[in-house]
Amino acid sequence: MNSPTEFTGETLLRFGPYVFHPSQRLILDGDRPLRMGGRALDILQVLLEHAGEVVSKDDLIARVWPTSVVEEINLRVHIAALRRALGDGENGQRYIVNIPQRGYSFIAPVQRVLDATPLHLDSTQPPQHNLPARLSPVTGRDSMVGGVVRQLPLRRFMTLVGPAGIGKTTVAMRVAELLLQHYRDGVWLVDLASVDAPAQLHQHLSHTLPFGADLSCRHALLVLDNCEHLRAGCRTLIEQLLASAPRLSILATSREPLQARDETVQRVPPLEVPPVSALHSVAQAMGYSAVQLLVSRARTRQQGFVLREQDLRAVRDICRRLDGLPLTIELAAAQIGALGLVGLQAQLDNCLQLLTQGRRTAVPRHQSLRAALDWTYQSxxxxxxxxxxxxxxxxxxxxxxxxxxxxxxxxxxxxxxxxxxxxxxxxxxxxxxxxxxxxxxxxxxxxxxxxxxxxxxxxxxxxxxxxxxxxxxxxxxxxxxxxxxxxxx
The missing domain is CATH 1.10.10.10 (Winged helix-like DNA-binding domain superfamily/Winged helix DNA-binding domain)
Structure with missing residues (x-):
């Protein structure tokens, strides 16, 4: 790759209807700022620096994630979101193309303009999301997350479905993070776990969103989390919202489909558990997401934890008997320091008693696996x-x-x-x-x-x-x- 062009605070980059302000990390469509995440802006800047050239995937990853190890799917997801934000392909206009086996190239003409007039934006503008900060990496969900990210803006309404502890909320939050730059009016989490009655849904929605419950003109994504206890009410609410707000998208999570009009159901699978044939080496076993999660969580609880070859059968058995459920694996990993792997394996016949140290700040039915199963059973x-x-x-x-x-x-x-x-x-x-x-x-x-x-x-x-x-x-x-x-x- 050639040496990148040095941009000053006065250099603006114009392409199509857009103006990119590198020093302020801002892209404008006329007077309207485009909402993009930091990674998408990083990718755009690298491609603009080398407009007309091919930038390899490895170089892009090295520039955008200089201190992290990431998979190529992360790059593909951000490129897809960037294309959507720019309207790439609409009305015959192309900006970013994939060059097979080589990388990506920004092919639209780019004009560099010197402008000494600083740009001042309204600092009182409300934040464009309310997503919680993610405290740990998402394990084993890249393929699924990428699929939902690609489909959701087109299908508008998807429901992530699966049993308690499967990681529906984790997948939804990761999808929401990656789509931040796509939705002009933001991405908004609406947690329904504490809502007791359908009659409270509209009020809860209005209190959660900075612009109230009027979404008719909004280009936004709503993440409706924990819908299972309000299925009928959520079904009615979602159908009303989609009919009145043509640019709105909704991603819901539920233990069962909502059976609403135009719903696309995506079942969340368990994490991958290695077969017996994959236990010849630690490296081979670590290729499976259930083992990756168990080991990473064990390391956060027990400094110096190391997975050894003699541990592999016990680890596989633990992950298998816990069904590859992320919640149960995380709860089990918290016990490794006290019990050891073999001790934990021996205790799994009483797994419901063992895996009780859940999330104390959650509503009661989400605090542990037993609490979640109790709630479902009682329903x-x-x-x-x-x-x-x-x-x-x-x-x-x-x-x-x-x-x-x-x-x-x-x-x-x-x-x-x-x-x-x-x-x-x-x-x-x-x-x-x-x-x-x-x-x-x-x-x-x-x-x-x-x-x-x-x-x-x-x-x-x-x-x-x-x-x-x-x-x-x-x-x-x-x-x-x-x-x-x-x-x-």
Whole structure:
């Protein structure tokens, strides 16, 4: 790369309808400042310094993140946001192009103008976001975050869905950070955890936003966090907002879809747990996001913590039994200093008792995994609670037919059971997968442990376990008869 052009405070850069003020780190569209994050401005300045040249990805990363190790996806996300902010591609105007295998180039004409008149902006302008400062890096979510960042401005309304502790809020906050420069009127977090009734939604929204609840002319992003306990109210509110505010985007988080008009549902997956085949070296195991999170959090709690090869099987087992859930992994990492890895592994049979040191400043249902599961369980009907507990006898994946074989028809008819399983999957208490066209339901280990506790306390555990054993016996007998018939044929 050639030596960059030295800019003074008097040098302005004009391209298209824009004027870039390097000394004030500001870009104007006429008299209107474009809202861009610091990284996007850094990238823009480097590309403008070398307008007409190809700047390699490595050089861009080195200039924009000189003291950090970042992946290429971070650069791609900021480039995409920068293009959107500039309207790159609209009306045939191009600014930044990707040169395959080489890097990026700013291709529009750039005019350098000397201007001794300093620019004064209104210092009373309110901040353009209310996002909390992030205290730790986001682990294992680059691909998902990048996908949501690319889709959200086009789709306008997306809901991040998953069980308690999966990291929905973390993903939403990272997406919001990366989209700060795209929305002229800012990015605003509206936390609904403390809102008790749908009637309070409009008032809460009005108090949170600096411009009140009138969003009709706003180009903004709303992050509606923790919608699951107000699904109907949130559905109505979101549909009203999107209809009245054509430039508004909404990113919601919920344990189940809101089922609102034009909703795009994005399920948040667990972090990646290494297979047994990936335990030959520490470097190989550290390629998996669940291990990365456990180790990084252990290091913040225990100075000098080092992952050794002899620890890898214990670490994998811990991450697997905690379902790759970021919340449970973080809570478990806090115990490593006192218990050690092997001690922690041995205690996981009582994981709900072990993982109780949650967020004291959060509302009660978010303070620990048990609190989150308690809230979800209490939101179910008595019949749904009963079915959930009875299903805990299944250790592995099961079908509707298998569930019907264990749960007596006098409790629930098969067609009702099928509908109920679908609901439990929607609320993220069960996961569902299609295998050869047949739906198979599966537990998270932590959720099953909770349901087993409830089953034990109901006084029905022995009867349900007997029903489960009888079902398995019948299934084996039928399977053996089918095999014998095939051999005879």
């Amino acid at each position: 179910l009907s008595a019949q749904e609670q009963k079915v959930l507990c009875h299903l805990a006898t299944f250790k592995s994946a099961f079908t509707v037919e298998a569930a019907s074989g264990v749960i007596c028809a006098s409790v629930l008819a098969p067609i009702q059971l099928s509908s109920m399983l679908e609901k439990l999957a929607r609320t993220s208490l069960l996961s569902v997968e299609l295998v050869n066209g047949v739906s198979r339901y599966r537990w998270l280990n932590t959720t099953r442990a909770y349901a087993l506790e409830k089953l034990a306390g109901s006084g029905q555990q022995r009867a349900i376990e007997l029903s489960h054993a009888q079902y398995l016996s019948r299934a084996r007998m039928i399977s053996g008869m089918q095999l014998s018939a095939e051999l005879v044929e």
